[in-house]
Amino acid sequence: MRIMVTPCDGIGPEITAATMEVMESVNQAFGLGLEYDYEDTGFTSLEKYGTTLRDETLERARGYDGIILGTQSHMDYPARDKGGVNVSAGFRVKLDLYANVRPARVRPFLDSTAKQMDLVIMREATEGFYSDRNMFAGTGEFMPTPDVALSVRKITAHACERIARAGFELAMKRDKHVTAVHKANCFHLTDGLFMTQVRKVAAEFPEVRLDDFIIDAMTAHLVRSPSRFDVIVTTNFYADILSDLASELSGSLGLAGSINANAELGLVCAQAQHGSAPDIQNQNIANPTSLILSAAMMLSWIGERRDLANFEAAGAEIERAVDEVLANPQTRTRDLGGTTNTDAFGSAVAKAIRATT
Numbered sequence: 001m002r003i004m005v006t007p008c009d010g011i012g013p014e015i016t017a018a019t020m021e022v023m024e025s026v027n028q029a030f031g032l033g034l035e036y037d038y039e040d041t042g043f044t045s046l047e048k049y050g051t052t053l054r055d056e057t058l059e060r061a062r063g064y065d066g067i068i069l070g071t072q073s074h075m076d077y078p079a080r081d082k083g084g085v086n087v088s089a090g091f092r093v094k095l096d097l098y099a100n101v102r103p104a105r106v107r108p109f110l111d112s113t114a115k116q117m118d119l120v121i122m123r124e125a126t127e128g129f130y131s132d133r134n135m136f137a138g139t140g141e142f143m144p145t146p147d148v149a150l151s152v153r154k155i156t157a158h159a160c161e162r163i164a165r166a167g168f169e170l171a172m173k174r175d176k177h178v179t180a181v182h183k184a185n186c187f188h189l190t191d192g193l194f195m196t197q198v199r200k201v202a203a204e205f206p207e208v209r210l211d212d213f214i215i216d217a218m219t220a221h222l223v224r225s226p227s228r229f230d231v232i233v234t235t236n237f238y239a240d241i242l243s244d245l246a247s248e249l250s251g252s253l254g255l256a257g258s259i260n261a262n263a264e265l266g267l268v269c270a271q272a273q274h275g276s277a278p279d280i281q282n283q284n285i286a287n288p289t290s291l292i293l294s295a296a297m298m299l300s301w302i303g304e305r306r307d308l309a310n311f312e313a314a315g316a317e318i319e320r321a322v323d324e325v326l327a328n329p330q331t332r333t334r335d336l337g338g339t340t341n342t343d344a345f346g347s348a349v350a351k352a353i354r355a356t357t
C-alpha cells in the first residue's frame with residue numbers, strides 16, 4: 001500500500017512528522033506494508049515549481065491508496081495567477097473527495113465545554129460558497145464595480161444527494177439519526193434544493209430519523225444540548241463553521257481529525273479539521289492529535305472498504321492509544337493545558353502502541 005504524504009505549510013510539517021511516527025508504529029505492529037512518498041505542496045512547492053499545487057501532484061495522488069495532507073497557510077499568499085492555488089480545495093475538488101467526515105466527541109477525562117457529545121458532521125466538500133470551488137473557476141467572487149463585491153454559491157442536486165446518502169449510510173452504523181442543517185427559509189433555491197435532496201434520500205432509509213435545523217438555531221442547540229445530535233449533514237460553508245464549534249466544544253480544535261473520501265473512486269485523504277494555525281507554527285507546540293486521528297480514520301476507511309482486518313485494527317489501536325496518552329495530564333499539549341510538545345506527543349502515542357501490540 002502506498003501513501004502520499006504532503007505536509008504543506010503552517011503547523012502542517014510539525015503535525016505531519018508526529019503523525020508519521022505513529023503511522024510507522026502501526027505499520028510495523030499490524031504488518032500493514034505501508035510505503036510513503038513525500039510530495040511538495042504549499043510554499044515549498046511554490047519555491048520549487050512556481051505553484052502551491054501542481055497538476056501532476058494531483059494526477060499522481062489518484063494512484064495512491066491514501067493521502068496524508070498537512071495544513072495550508074493563507075498568510076502572505078500569492079494571487080492565483082502568481083501560483084497561489086488552494087491546496088485543500090485542489091485535493092477535494094479535483095479528486096472529487098466530496099465527503100468530508102468530521103467527528104467530534106467528548107472524552108470524559110478531558111476538560112471540555114460540552115459534557116456529553118459524540119457526533120459526526122458530514123461536510124459536502126466540492127461546492128458551495130467557495131469561489132475556488134465554483135463552476136466559474138476562480139470567478140465565484142467578483143466586483144462588478146470597485147465598491148460592490150459579489151459571491152456566487154453553487155449547489156447541485158447531485159452533490160447534495162451523494163453527501164446526504166453518505167450521511168444516512170453512516171447513520172445506519174450509528175444511532176440512526178440524521179440532522180440536516182440549512183437556511184432554506186432565506187436561501188430558498190440553494191438550501192431548498194439541498195433539503196429536497198436530503199428528504200429524497202431519507203425515503204430510502206425508513207429506519208433513520210431525520211430532523212432539520214436552520215444554521216443559526218443549530219449553533220445554539222449544539223452548544224446547549226450537544227448530546228442530542230448524531231450525524232449532521234450540511235453544505236460546505238455551514239459545516240466549516242459548525243465543525244470548528246463542535247471541535248472546540250469537545251476540548252480543542254487540535255483534537256479534530258477528518259477524512260475527505262470518495263467511496264466510489266476508493267480515494268481517501270486524511271486531513272485535520274483546523275487550518276494552519278499561523279499563531280503557533282514552528283514552535284513545536286501544536287496538538288498533532290487532529291492529524292493522528294485523521295490518519296486513523298483513513299486506515300479504518302481503507303480496512304472497511306477492502307475488508308482488511310489489520311487496517312481496521314490499526315485505526316482502532318491509534319484511537320485507543322491517543323485516548324491513553326490524552327488521559328494522562330503529563331502528556332497533553334498546550335491547547336489542553338499541558339506542556340508536552342508536538343513531537344513528544346507523537347512519540348508517546350507511538351510508544352503506547354508498541355507497548356500493547
Ligand code: ATP
Nearest residue numbers: 072074253254274275276277278279280286287335
Ligand atoms: P487558517 O486560515 O489556516 O485556517 P486560522 O487563523 O483560521 O488559519 P486555525 O488553524 O483555523 O487558524 O486555528 C484557529 C485557532 O485554533 C488558532 O488559535 C490556532 O492556534 C488553534 N489551533 C488550530 N489547530 C491547532 C492544533 N493542532 N493545536 C493547537 N491549537 C490549534
Ligand code: MG
Nearest residue numbers: 274275276277
Ligand atoms: Mg481556520
